[in-house]
Amino acid sequence: MRRGLLMKDDQYCSEQDELFGEYLRRHLVQSHPNPDRIGCPDSRIMRDIAFRRQVAPETIKMVSSHMFKCSECARDALDYVKEYEDFMQTTEGK
Numbered sequence: 001m002r003r004g005l006l007m008k009d010d011q012y013c014s015e016q017d018e019l020f021g022e023y024l025r026r027h028l029v030q031s032h033p034n035p036d037r038i039g040c041p042d043s044r045i046m047r048d049i050a051f052r053r054q055v056a057p058e059t060i061k062m063v064s065s066h067m068f069k070c071s072e073c074a075r076d077a078l079d080y081v082k083e084y085e086d087f088m089q090t091t092e093g094k
Ligand SMILES: [Zn+2]
Pocket: 034, 037, 038, 039, 040, 041, 066, 070, 071, 072, 073, 074
């Protein structure tokens, strides 16, 4: 019975996650402009994280907490994730 409930909740949650993800995206890329790129991590690191390369956990933590305060990095990260998805699609098609 507990399991059934959980499954139902999971289904509901994944829809919520998508909405929340979209909200979060918009919020992140608009709410914290940082035109001078103060405290921004190296863009190569951002790219490595998006491409699931090996990055030290402390670095990931540092970058993700920075992203919540910096729209520029949030936007860059979304671009890299998109790039990674495109990359995966091309390689999968082989
Ligand atoms: Zn930044």
